[in-house]
Amino acid sequence: MTSTPPRYSGSEEDLEISAAKEEIARGSASDDVESGDNLRYKKRASGEASEGWSTQTDAVFGKITEEGPNYKALGWLSTSVLMIKAQLGLGVLSLPFVLSTLGMVPGILCIIAVGIIMSWGEWMIGEFKLSHPEVYTIDDVGQIIFGRIGRETFALASLLFMIFAAGAGMLSMSVALNALSTHGACTAIFVAVSAIAAGLIGSIQTLGRIQALGWIGVVSILSAVIVLTITVGIQERPNDAPTVGPWDRDVIYFGSPTFAQASSAVSSIVVSYAGAPSFFNMIAEMKQPRHYNRSLALCQIVITATYLIIGCVVYHYAGQYVSAPALGSAGPLLKKVCYGLALPGLLVSAILWTHFPAKFIFVRVLRNTEHLSKNTVKHWVVWIGSVLGCCLSSYIVASAIPEFGGLVSLIGASVGTLVCIQPMGVMWLYDNWNREKRDWKWKFMVGWSVFIVVIGFFLMGAGTYGSVMDIIAAYAASNGSAAWSCADNSNSV
Numbered sequence: 001m002t003s004t005p006p007r008y009s010g011s012e013e014d015l016e017i018s019a020a021k022e023e024i025a026r027g028s029a030s031d032d033v034e035s036g037d038n039l040r041y042k043k044r045a046s047g048e049a050s051e052g053w054s055t056q057t058d059a060v061f062g063k064i065t066e067e068g069p070n071y072k073a074l075g076w077l078s079t080s081v082l083m084i085k086a087q088l089g090l091g092v093l094s095l096p097f098v099l100s101t102l103g104m105v106p107g108i109l110c111i112i113a114v115g116i117i118m119s120w121g122e123w124m125i126g127e128f129k130l131s132h133p134e135v136y137t138i139d140d141v142g143q144i145i146f147g148r149i150g151r152e153t154f155a156l157a158s159l160l161f162m163i164f165a166a167g168a169g170m171l172s173m174s175v176a177l178n179a180l181s182t183h184g185a186c187t188a189i190f191v192a193v194s195a196i197a198a199g200l201i202g203s204i205q206t207l208g209r210i211q212a213l214g215w216i217g218v219v220s221i222l223s224a225v226i227v228l229t230i231t232v233g234i235q236e237r238p239n240d241a242p243t244v245g246p247w248d249r250d251v252i253y254f255g256s257p258t259f260a261q262a263s264s265a266v267s268s269i270v271v272s273y274a275g276a277p278s279f280f281n282m283i284a285e286m287k288q289p290r291h292y293n294r295s296l297a298l299c300q301i302v303i304t305a306t307y308l309i310i311g312c313v314v315y316h317y318a319g320q321y322v323s324a325p326a327l328g329s330a331g332p333l334l335k336k337v338c339y340g341l342a343l344p345g346l347l348v349s350a351i352l353w354t355h356f357p358a359k360f361i362f363v364r365v366l367r368n369t370e371h372l373s374k375n376t377v378k379h380w381v382v383w384i385g386s387v388l389g390c391c392l393s394s395y396i397v398a399s400a401i402p403e404f405g406g407l408v409s410l411i412g413a414s415v416g417t418l419v420c421i422q423p424m425g426v427m428w429l430y431d432n433w434n435r436e437k438r439d440w441k442w443k444f445m446v447g448w449s450v451f452i453v454v455i456g457f458f459l460m461g462a463g464t465y466g467s468v469m470d471i472i473a474a475y476a477a478s479n480g481s482a483a484w485s486c487a488d489n490s491n492s493v
Helices: 014-027 037-044 078-087 095-102 104-131 140-146 148-181 187-202 207-234 257-271 274-282 289-321 332-366 379-401 405-422 421-433 440-477
Strands: 056-059 062-064
Touching: 062 140, 062 379, 062 440, 078 332, 095 104, 095 257, 095 405, 104 257, 104 274, 104 289, 104 421, 104 440, 140 148, 140 274, 140 421, 148 187, 148 274, 148 332, 148 379, 148 405, 187 332, 187 379, 207 289, 207 332, 207 379, 257 405, 274 289, 274 332, 274 405, 332 379, 405 421, 405 440, 421 440
Parallel strands: none
Antiparallel strands: 056 062
């Protein structure tokens, strides 16, 4: 005989709220329960506001209502994909060339070492954000630790980094368009087209609304580098190798670069991992910021594995004829195939890195006002102005320094370390210096944090020197005519 469940006199919604109250009382709600409608019921039962019911209050964005954008819409998996895309694109395209400079073995060790340092620093972002919910970007960290001077210093460095990163994304798009069209138009036009596309799509206001682009970008870049890896492995010779006669890959396992060359190469590795400035934005827009470490772990595993596999395989088969960006190492036809696959991903990189600095300025200007979370006239004027200003600045950078490897390493050296390495060591010291239990673990972490700060400043100085030397050499080779040039930058003609 089948038992009949007891009847409930209230609505189905009230039943869900009642169940949620029981979950709260037991303290046993799982992460799986805290999703979708169940999360809304639980929040409503506990008196906490939730989207779709009433106002959410956030330490950064203030009151979030239906009258404005929903800034808290990122799940942990979408966050991880955006993290991957923020790093994947600019970095992986330069790493095979980095291995040719440092040598295979030192190059691999440097990738792993930089990956560990950057991953720890990005983990520290999550820890600091949970301890200080009012933090939105790294300038807020500067305010908490160093006051007004720290705030403005980190704000300037972070803005420069993100604008340079967007410029590098636009420049890489111009390389792709040149390759696909066999230099069908002036390179300066391609850079302008890239800037316009990045600005238009980057003007979408929330990461939740553009999270799908992260998936598209990751699939696009991974497809391109996988095809590239297969191509360089099966083709007779790399694209830049002599077309006739014998040739030698001349794979170097232990290189002997000059100090400037080695510093520039390491800076390229740094920028390949330098997603930290954008990670502040992402955790601020996550539905559940406590899931940040989950997103970060998946991201860094995928990124490090991709960098090592692609960098080693492409350099092993292309050798001294590896190109920067690496997609140029394929033959003429497959080079176009690779760039065609990579183009959406390169566009997404430019979009994200245009969006981040614009959102930085937007929040900075409108924070603690109703205009931040409501669709007022001032809200839209500031937002569109921020996007236009950042997009134009990135376009100028991409046009003035049209040498891909030099631009990537300059970003990593000059401002990448200042916003991705040194502050993270200081953040740990700030939160843990007054800890009562000062055991060996505490002492080790103090030493590690100090090491992070010192190595960051070393990489900053040495890398900037090496990058500037590379750019000067590139300008000398082109007789100083490369800025705003129509010349092909993809080696297609």
